[in-house]
Amino acid sequence: MRSLWLTLVLAAFIALALPLAASAVSLDVEARAAGGLALGSTTNPDESGSPRAGFAGGVGVDVYLFTVGPVDLGLAVGAEYDYLTFHGILNNFQSAIVGPGYTQTTDSIYNYLQFPVSLVGRIPITQSLAVTLRAGAFIGHFLGGSATASYNSNPFGFPTSITLDSSNTLVGEYGLHFTGGVDIALSRSFALSPAVQFDMGLTNTQATNPSGAAGPYPYSDTFWSVTATIGVKYTAF
Numbered sequence: 001m002r003s004l005w006l007t008l009v010l011a012a013f014i015a016l017a018l019p020l021a022a023s024a025v026s027l028d029v030e031a032r033a034a035g036g037l038a039l040g041s042t043t044n045p046d047e048s049g050s051p052r053a054g055f056a057g058g059v060g061v062d063v064y065l066f067t068v069g070p071v072d073l074g075l076a077v078g079a080e081y082d083y084l085t086f087h088g089i090l091n092n093f094q095s096a097i098v099g100p101g102y103t104q105t106t107d108s109i110y111n112y113l114q115f116p117v118s119l120v121g122r123i124p125i126t127q128s129l130a131v132t133l134r135a136g137a138f139i140g141h142f143l144g145g146s147a148t149a150s151y152n153s154n155p156f157g158f159p160t161s162i163t164l165d166s167s168n169t170l171v172g173e174y175g176l177h178f179t180g181g182v183d184i185a186l187s188r189s190f191a192l193s194p195a196v197q198f199d200m201g202l203t204n205t206q207a208t209n210p211s212g213a214a215g216p217y218p219y220s221d222t223f224w225s226v227t228a229t230i231g232v233k234y235t236a237f
Contacts, residue, residue: 029233032195056229086223175222196228196229197226
């Protein structure tokens with residue numbers, strides 16, 4: 001099932017990119033790496049946390065389809081690997097089973113493959129400098145992860161090492177994707193492209209109820225990240 005989902009995503013990615021490239025007035029290909037902060041939000045009043053490091057690397061294609069005045073407009077597609085880390089504190093852990101008062105503190109690692117699709121605009125400032133902005137969405141696929149847990153008291157033998165997989169973490173993810181940066185020309189075909197990237201997950205990541213209560217997980221946990229990216233961009237034409 002996982003391989004089928006990835007195959008469909010890659011097929012859609014290729015089906016979108018190839019026709020656009022054939023009709024483009026300009027096309028940029030970029031390899032980029034990013035580092036910054038991974039954060040999250042929750043509707044659970046017993047849950048809190050703090051940001052930790054986030055890293056990403058991938059490729060993107062900006063296909064400029066037309067020009068309005070000095071501004072080039074088009075579509076951007078990409079594929080990237082995201083490494084996200086989080087620090088979380090859950091009060092009243094397993095309260096439905098063992099009662100209130102137990103606190104679980106976790107440091108977690110999540111690995112995702114993400115495919116952003118967005119509108120892109122390029123605004124020239126000088127002959128060697130341009131501003132590039134993207135706004136759109138992404139779909140993601142959870143590859144796996146792990147968590148190290150500690151407790152204020154552990155008489156019941158709660159696990160301290162947790163494998164994150166499809167049994168406790170939702171595999172599919174989608175959200176909003178934004179970037180803003182500059183292209184600094186190194187030659188006629190190559191540019192250095194520093195930028196800021198913001199990805200806001202809109203889907204609940206939890207597949208199970210960590211409180212121990214029966215039924216579906218009653219709260220929503222979502223991920224988002226802010227990273228500084230650096231890329232090398234090649235202008236094909």
